[in-house]
Amino acid sequence: MAIHKILFASLLICLLIQSIHAATKERLFSDLEKSALEVTATPSRVGEGVVLAAGVDKLSITWKVSSTATKEPEFNAIKVKLCYAPASQVDRPWRKTENELFKDKSCPHKISSWSYDPAMKTAQSFDYTLERDIPTGTYFVRAYAVDAKDHEVAFGQSTNEDKTSNLFSVQAISGRHKSLDIASVCFSVFSVVALLVFFVNEKRKAKIEQSK
Amino acid sequence: MGDPSGEPGSSMHGVTGREQSFAFSVASPIVPTDTTAKFDLPVDTEHKAKVFKLFSFANPHMRTFHLSWISFSTCFVSTFAAAPLVPIIRENLNLTKQDIGNAGVASVSGSIFSRLVMGAVCDLLGPRYGCAFLVMLSAPTVFSMSFVADAGGFITVRFMIGFCLATFVSCQYWMSTMFNSQIIGLVNGTAAGWGNMGGGITQLLMPVVYEIIRRCGATAFTAWRLAFFVPGWLHIIMGILVLTLGQDLPDGNRSALEKKGEVAKDKFGKIMWYAVTNYRTWIFVLLYGYSMGVELSTDNVIAEYFFDRFHLKLHTAGIIAASFGMANFFARPAGGYASDIAATYFGMRGRLWALWIIQTAGGLFCVWLGRANTLVTAIVAMILFSLGAQAACGATFAIVPFVSRRALGIISGLTGAGGNFGSGLTQLIFFSTSQFTTEQGLTWMGVMIVACTLPVTLIHFPQWGSMFLPPSKDPVKGTEEHYYASEWNEQEKQKNMHQGSLRFAENSKSEGGRRVRSAATPPENTPNNV
Numbered sequence: 001m002a003i004h005k006i007l008f009a010s011l012l013i014c015l016l017i018q019s020i021h022a023a024t025k026e027r028l029f030s031d032l033e034k035s036a037l038e039v040t041a042t043p044s045r046v047g048e049g050v051v052l053a054a055g056v057d058k059l060s061i062t063w064k065v066s067s068t069a070t071k072e073p074e075f076n077a078i079k080v081k082l083c084y085a086p087a088s089q090v091d092r093p094w095r096k097t098e099n100e101l102f103k104d105k106s107c108p109h110k111i112s113s114w115s116y117d118p119a120m121k122t123a124q125s126f127d128y129t130l131e132r133d134i135p136t137g138t139y140f141v142r143a144y145a146v147d148a149k150d151h152e153v154a155f156g157q158s159t160n161e162d163k164t165s166n167l168f169s170v171q172a173i174s175g176r177h178k179s180l181d182i183a184s185v186c187f188s189v190f191s192v193v194a195l196l197v198f199f200v201n202e203k204r205k206a207k208i209e210q211s212k
Numbered sequence: 213m214g215d216p217s218g219e220p221g222s223s224m225h226g227v228t229g230r231e232q233s234f235a236f237s238v239a240s241p242i243v244p245t246d247t248t249a250k251f252d253l254p255v256d257t258e259h260k261a262k263v264f265k266l267f268s269f270a271n272p273h274m275r276t277f278h279l280s281w282i283s284f285s286t287c288f289v290s291t292f293a294a295a296p297l298v299p300i301i302r303e304n305l306n307l308t309k310q311d312i313g314n315a316g317v318a319s320v321s322g323s324i325f326s327r328l329v330m331g332a333v334c335d336l337l338g339p340r341y342g343c344a345f346l347v348m349l350s351a352p353t354v355f356s357m358s359f360v361a362d363a364g365g366f367i368t369v370r371f372m373i374g375f376c377l378a379t380f381v382s383c384q385y386w387m388s389t390m391f392n393s394q395i396i397g398l399v400n401g402t403a404a405g406w407g408n409m410g411g412g413i414t415q416l417l418m419p420v421v422y423e424i425i426r427r428c429g430a431t432a433f434t435a436w437r438l439a440f441f442v443p444g445w446l447h448i449i450m451g452i453l454v455l456t457l458g459q460d461l462p463d464g465n466r467s468a469l470e471k472k473g474e475v476a477k478d479k480f481g482k483i484m485w486y487a488v489t490n491y492r493t494w495i496f497v498l499l500y501g502y503s504m505g506v507e508l509s510t511d512n513v514i515a516e517y518f519f520d521r522f523h524l525k526l527h528t529a530g531i532i533a534a535s536f537g538m539a540n541f542f543a544r545p546a547g548g549y550a551s552d553i554a555a556t557y558f559g560m561r562g563r564l565w566a567l568w569i570i571q572t573a574g575g576l577f578c579v580w581l582g583r584a585n586t587l588v589t590a591i592v593a594m595i596l597f598s599l600g601a602q603a604a605c606g607a608t609f610a611i612v613p614f615v616s617r618r619a620l621g622i623i624s625g626l627t628g629a630g631g632n633f634g635s636g637l638t639q640l641i642f643f644s645t646s647q648f649t650t651e652q653g654l655t656w657m658g659v660m661i662v663a664c665t666l667p668v669t670l671i672h673f674p675q676w677g678s679m680f681l682p683p684s685k686d687p688v689k690g691t692e693e694h695y696y697a698s699e700w701n702e703q704e705k706q707k708n709m710h711q712g713s714l715r716f717a718e719n720s721k722s723e724g725g726r727r728v729r730s731a732a733t734p735p736e737n738t739p740n741n742v
Contacts, residue, residue, distance in 0.1 A: 175304050192348065
């Protein structure tokens with residue numbers, strides 16, 4: 001019976017935690033100030049149908065606080081992220097865009113983070129080499145401005161609101177290596193050959209014993 | 213070689229894991245010990261062990277047990293090895309939700325056929341070679357994960373790896389050559405449950421191996437491929453151990469089987485007919501599809517679910533997912549035990565009610581899992597769901613031995629295949645489309661479990677009743693003898709082929725419940741059930 005009490009108690013605690021959690025208002029993407037930052041991302045290779053190679057090609061990213069930004073006094077840091085374009089989110093619910101910021105999974109790849117200096121009014125630019133764990137897909141760049149509590153207050157992105165312009169494609173590394181392939185074949189062959197050797201050997205021994 | 217009479221399907225005796233210990237080959241109720249034999253455990257006249265000593269590795273009996281369940285568990289590890297790594301694999305191979313779902317379906321479909329073939333292989337080569345062949349020939353399929361470059365390759369490789377789940381058959385077959393039928397139920401049930409644990413172990417093992425390889429400097433997309441070498445090596449190691457340390461029979465290897473000049477006494481076609489025309493067979497196929505089947509489906513989706521829904525790290529999701537599969541350690545035997553306890557009070561009706569209650573409870577907890585919004589509630593719901601589903605597996609095979617005596621092997625095989633089929637179907641409907649989110653899929657799977665468990669109410673034994681109906685009062689048709697002897701026609705009865713069934717019927721009277729068990733039994737007819 002003790003286990004029943006424990007289970008019931010844990011259930012009560014869970015419900016309590018759930019209700020407390022639900023009491024805090026969720027921060028929404030739609031509340032953020034749009035276009036507070038002007039962001040551009042230029043791939044190292046451009047052209048019709050060009051696909052950038054992860055681990056090799058670069059993006060040249062610039063960001064600048066827009067003159068129309070109203071929440072600028074709250075800015076503490078700028079976080080630049082690589083985000084999935086809608087084409088790469090189809091049939092992939094783990095990349096879904098959600099309005100609640102903590103649930104949103106459309107911008108999982110961190111590019112860099114910069115401390116915000118209000119005195120610096122000029123555009124900041126830097127080069128970013130695409131990491132080797134970036135998956136194949138279509139992307140754009142977004143920069144979030146966060147306040148001192150690490151909550152997003154504003155953002156800017158390199159594409160338009162519908163996420164249809166200025167997108168670039170990336171091809172992931174395959175992860176395959178020749179050495180891996182060779183090792184794989186060697187172990188497979190070993191397995192089959194070892195089995196056959198044992199089998200033939202035992203059959204031979206059985207035959208010898210039978211003929212005795 | 214579970215049954216010296218060598219009937220087709222007799223090799224599958226003991227597969228169910230909950231068979232009553234009716235000695236269908238031994239005439240006397242008490243199993244005499246062969247005192248001339250020099251084994252670590254007391255043995256019977258066939259030198260099969262009469263005692264199950266869990267922590268011993270003594271040759272040959274307990275050593276066989278450990279080799280057998282570990283190789284079966286290894287196959288579970290490799291079949292479900294991809295599941296906890298899907299969050300990485302899906303990015304490397306650019307998979308869609310459909311691709312992931314299809315790969316999950318593929319992983320459980322292959323063994324539907326391979327399990328059917330494995331019985332024949334064990335009959336031909338013996339269980340030791342059956343096991344070793346399967347385990348070592350499927351090692352290349354595990355290693356070939358390093359070549360996979362797209363969704364098609366991933367699905368194909370998971371399909372091929374899935375074939376090795378047929379070690380279930382060699383495992384149970386091998387046990388029945390080594391352990392007396394009095395205890396084969398417990399032995400096989402433990403081996404099956406511990407083997408299924410591999411589905412839980414892999415959720416823990418693979419993320420840890422992946423993490424270690426990543427920390428050694430490999431990129432994510434190479435690390436997961438390297439991680440597959442671990443189950444591959446396990447296959448090779450277990451194969452070699454089985455070949456070197458194992459033996460086919462208590463007295464030695466296959467050569468002893470040469471003395472078996474007995475031809476199969478029963479015809480495969482007839483047995484198949486009686487299996488297929490018994491409606492209870494198909495109800496159990498459906499039921500097992502929604503106890504074992506949902507267990508296999510959950511093994512495939514649960515780690516990814518926790519990773520995505522609750523934003524956990526890969527190995528944290530793995531730990532939680534592992535506790536689902538690891539519950540098999542005690543949950544499956546506990547289900548069989550619960551069924552036995554219900555039977556002491558209410559007989560077969562108790563067993564049917566126990567199965568319905570346990571499996572429906574599992575389904576309801578699955579619905580709760582799908583609807584759980586916080587991590588803690590999800591974990592609690594998942595654990596309760598695992599207990600329900602796995603205990604239901606144990607409770608199912610506590611009843612299956614009574615459905616038929618003549619066709620037990622085939623019915624067990626069909627039920628087992630139903631498990632895999634149910635798993636494939638569930639993954640196809642609920643986890644392969646964008647129509648349902650994974651949490652919705654889990655909720656609907658729970659609803660489907662409850663719905664597909666209802667047919668248990670239709671199972672009626674004339675001699676024992678069903679969930680809602682009492683046994684038939686007809687003096688002829690309401691007896692156990694009539695039920696089991698009805699599987700033989702007049703010519704076969706004249707040849708006395710049905711004697712085994714009659715003995716079984718006599719011993720199964722305890723399924724009538726307490727009023728039958730407490731009735732005085734004639735001294736010369738001591739039932740030898742446990």
